[in-house]
Amino acid sequence: MFGFLKKSGEPDQPASPPQQAAWKDRLKRGLSRTRETLNTPVSELLVRSRIDDDVLEEIEATLLMADCGQEATRYLLAELRARVKRDRLEKPAQLQRALMDLLTDVLLPLEQPFDVDSHTPFIIMIAGVNGSGKTTSIGKLAHYFQKQGKSVLLAAGDTFRAAAREQLMAWGERNGVTVIAQDGADPAAVIFDAVTAAKARGIDIVLADTAGRLPTQLHLMEEIAKVRRVIAKADPTGPHEVMLVLDANIGQNALAQVKAFDAAIGLTGLIVTKLDGTAKGGVIAAIARSHATGRPLGLRFIGVGEDLEDLQPFSATEFVSALFEPPEQTAAR
Numbered sequence: 001m002f003g004f005l006k007k008s009g010e011p012d013q014p015a016s017p018p019q020q021a022a023w024k025d026r027l028k029r030g031l032s033r034t035r036e037t038l039n040t041p042v043s044e045l046l047v048r049s050r051i052d053d054d055v056l057e058e059i060e061a062t063l064l065m066a067d068c069g070q071e072a073t074r075y076l077l078a079e080l081r082a083r084v085k086r087d088r089l090e091k092p093a094q095l096q097r098a099l100m101d102l103l104t105d106v107l108l109p110l111e112q113p114f115d116v117d118s119h120t121p122f123i124i125m126i127a128g129v130n131g132s133g134k135t136t137s138i139g140k141l142a143h144y145f146q147k148q149g150k151s152v153l154l155a156a157g158d159t160f161r162a163a164a165r166e167q168l169m170a171w172g173e174r175n176g177v178t179v180i181a182q183d184g185a186d187p188a189a190v191i192f193d194a195v196t197a198a199k200a201r202g203i204d205i206v207l208a209d210t211a212g213r214l215p216t217q218l219h220l221m222e223e224i225a226k227v228r229r230v231i232a233k234a235d236p237t238g239p240h241e242v243m244l245v246l247d248a249n250i251g252q253n254a255l256a257q258v259k260a261f262d263a264a265i266g267l268t269g270l271i272v273t274k275l276d277g278t279a280k281g282g283v284i285a286a287i288a289r290s291h292a293t294g295r296p297l298g299l300r301f302i303g304v305g306e307d308l309e310d311l312q313p314f315s316a317t318e319f320v321s322a323l324f325e326p327p328e329q330t331a332a333r
Helices: 017-030 032-045 053-065 069-087 092-110 134-147 162-175 187-201 218-234 253-265 283-290 316-323 327-331
Strands: 122-128 152-155 178-180 205-208 241-247 269-273 298-303 311-313
Touching: 017 032, 017 316, 032 053, 032 092, 032 316, 053 069, 053 092, 069 092, 069 283, 092 283, 092 298, 092 316, 122 134, 122 187, 122 218, 122 253, 134 152, 134 162, 134 205, 134 269, 134 298, 134 311, 152 162, 152 187, 162 178, 178 187, 187 205, 187 218, 218 253, 241 253, 253 283, 269 283, 283 298
Parallel strands: 122 205, 122 241, 152 178, 152 205, 241 269, 269 298
Antiparallel strands: 298 311
């Protein structure tokens, strides 16, 4: 078992305007590839003299290219056509504003309350396929929660890959937080010990890593379900959050991953990483629409870079604003 001395967190306070502005700049830069896919064709449409079927068809193609998926794209186009008729929109600039508003409405259900003060310790179980950015996200989450004034403990539940344990230990040292790890131990046992230690030490948040696995690896999906059951034995109220980390580069395959992991461990939230390396950021709209008629999952955090501050809570308004140049600016060019 390994550990590092916990550094005291900073006072709990809202982000300052400079911090918010810095995040918006990073978000805009991070979404540059998706922004180019969406914004460039739409901006070109703004020079058209009127809204016609050709304009709407080009918007449809643009949404599909950004990997919004057929369901979300069909919905957005149907709503866009209805709004053109209802509001008597005539200028393409009005169409872009309407699209931004509609896309924001689609994404808003992904914004959900996330109250880590509801339990102590608040146990967050992290799952995902290999290479999704799971362990790195845990390190960034530790940093994020520390900035909220919370004490954090990391559980190295990925016992299959030695490098994963070492990587988590490095994040623990970097953030100055305790890491519970055991060489070659059963992953459920490691996380059980971590929850027990967190209770004894009065830790606010436990971030429990698990081994990466594909949904088709049924024996490993059963194992992660066991991990969830063992957490409930250590704390009958836990886990309080079950997050799936998704690599934005996989596009529409994210929907299948969400479905499979949800069936196995009952997801409550998502993290979408690596948005800075793909033009498929529209997949978030696809995720939102896939849960439109069922139990919605919260998109807790999005990642747009390698720095500690590049993983932040998801905001639909900020996300859409980062994807499009304001139509009044484009029209004035």
